[in-house]
Amino acid sequence: MAYGMGDLxxxxxxxxxxxxxxxxxxxxxxxxxxxxxxxxxxxxxxxGKVLEKTFHAGDKCDEPHLVEKQMQFLYHDGDSFQFMDTENYEQIALTDEQVGDAGKWLVDGMSISVLFHNHKAISVDAPPVVQLKIIETPPNFKGDTSSASKKPATLETGAVVQVPYHILEGDIIKVNTELGEYIEKVKQ
Known part of the structure; x- marks a missing residue:
């Protein structure tokens, strides 16, 4: 299917x-x-490069042959991210550039959506919300009850998000991966 200027x-x-x-x-x-x-x-x-283009009436662009497939994230070996197809157990590797910002939210064993273009893996989408454990954050100090105050917290994946002061090391929190923001503490 071809898209025209009015379809964009x-x-x-x-x-x-x-x-x-x-x-x-x-x-x-x-x-x-x-x-x-x-x-x-x-x-x-x-x-991941951004291109600016002007489309005029009569200009056409094609619909890409893209297929999303659920795969399991296995591990990051320093150079690339390893994924496994859960149906046939084939493994694929994607570079840090292909994975992009989604890499800071991936935990071993997580199910992830991998995008294929013409049968070649090209990128991944992190789930919109993930649950991650806090491995490092400054301790609370007595008297700070302001809910607007935040402190940095390092997550098990290495990502850093701002969290309220009542959140402690070892807590599991929900994070919005699109904005990189704390949502709430997971009740255990």
Whole structure:
């Protein structure tokens, strides 16, 4: 299926010159003179680079052949992230660049969505919310009951998030992976 200028919107996946992109910003412009056009910022699934492109009426772009597959994250070996297909037990490796920011939320054994383009793994999406254990955070100090105050906490994956003062080492918290923010403490 080919997309025209009127079909473009934020979050849409398109393919230009054999490269799959996701539209991250979209602006429909109607100048006083001349025809309307769409100005879009697109992020490449292959290398994460952002491209800005202007689409005019009549311009077409293709729908990419993308397939999402649930896989199990096995481990990070220092150079790449190792994943296993739970149906046929095949393993694939993705580079740090391909995994991107999602890598700081991955825990061994976690089920993760891996994106394939033309049967080749190109990127991963971390779950929108993950539960992670805090391995290091400064201790509380008596008298600070302000709920707006935050302190840094290092999670088991190495990521650092800001948490309220009542959160302690060893606590398990829910984290929004898209924003990198603390949501709540998990009741144990």
């Amino acid at each position: 919107k934020k979050g849409l996946k398109i393919e230009l010159e054999g490269v799959p992109y996701r539209i991250v910003e979209y602006q429909h412009v109607k100048p006083g003179k001349g025809a309307a056009f769409v100005r879009a910022k697109m992020k490449s699934f292959l290398d």
